[in-house]
């Protein structure tokens with residue numbers, strides 16, 4: 442049986458970061474109990490005990506430990522479940538972190554982004570580099586051993602030195618898992634309305650990505666997905682479940698689900714979700730092409746046999762010739778059974794997918 446993950450969306454943040462297009466309301470220092478009650482109402486219909494639980498957002502670190510405890514008691518995860526909570530470094534206190542750990546959270550994900558305070562201010566982040574280091578230290582003292590840090594790449598006026606400083610901050614803080622993302626200017630964000638100066642062009646951004654992949658590998662963080670790197674044995678089980686097209690249920694406005702290959706989502710309307718008037722919407726099915734898209738995000742790649750078993754079209758001569766070309770240019774690895782992209786291939790992933798699909 443496929444594993445089962447539960448995603449809980451917390452649509453509140455202290456402030457809106459200038460690059461962010463996630464669904465979240467700024468100006469909050471706590472999560473209203475009415476929102477938690479609405480989640481508990483929906484959790485009553487959860488079909489299975491989850492193998493993984495992921496509190497994402499928004500800023501789930503704004504939940505109180507008691508609220509996290511209520512939600513986990515209702516979710517009733519299986520023994521040994523991975524339970525992750527995302528947070529910003531500046532909303533967590535020693536008491537709150539100890540409370541999360543006691544409530545059952547065993548993996549903490551901190552949005553660190555950069556080790557430079559001027560960069561953090563430019564991004565609209567509310568924490569400092571020293572604050573991020575302190576939060577990691579406090580998390581370790583609270584008993585967290587699974588610590589994840591996010592780094593943003595190709596920021597305004599970016600340099601390799603800025604990446605190295607941020608990597609050191611996360612390493613020194615005991616991170617076992619690192620997510621490294623390229624900054625994208627998304628529609629509807631402050632950065633779209635007022636673009637920052639000093640943004641690297643796409644070639645320079647690709648160079649920063651490849652540099653990050655190389656440095657992370659050198660430091661023992663093995664790449665297992667386009668943007669995700671982990672010390673051996675510390676890969677994120679929840680997100681792997683998305684990329685392996687297993688079952689997951691998302692709760693909260695803007696959350697997505699896929700159960701039994703049927704995809705659904707909650708519209709972005711917190712008031713409607715709290716009132717109980719919001720209904721989940723159908724979003725189609727997860728087919729062989731989705732499987733191909735997801736598997737090629739992973740360094741383990743796509744098993745052609747599994748793709749065919751899911752109804753994928755047999756790779757014809759034209760597609761096989763294209764794959765051979767990708768291999769000869771260093772964009773892919775292919776042994777006749779498994780197709781996987783290299784870091785260079787991940788940079789041009791969209792163009793490769795266009796040809797394959």
Ligand code: SF4
Pocket residue numbers: 453454455456457458461462463465498499500529552
């Ligand atoms: S804290 Fe995260 S979710 Fe909230 S605005 Fe910033 S990037 Fe977006």
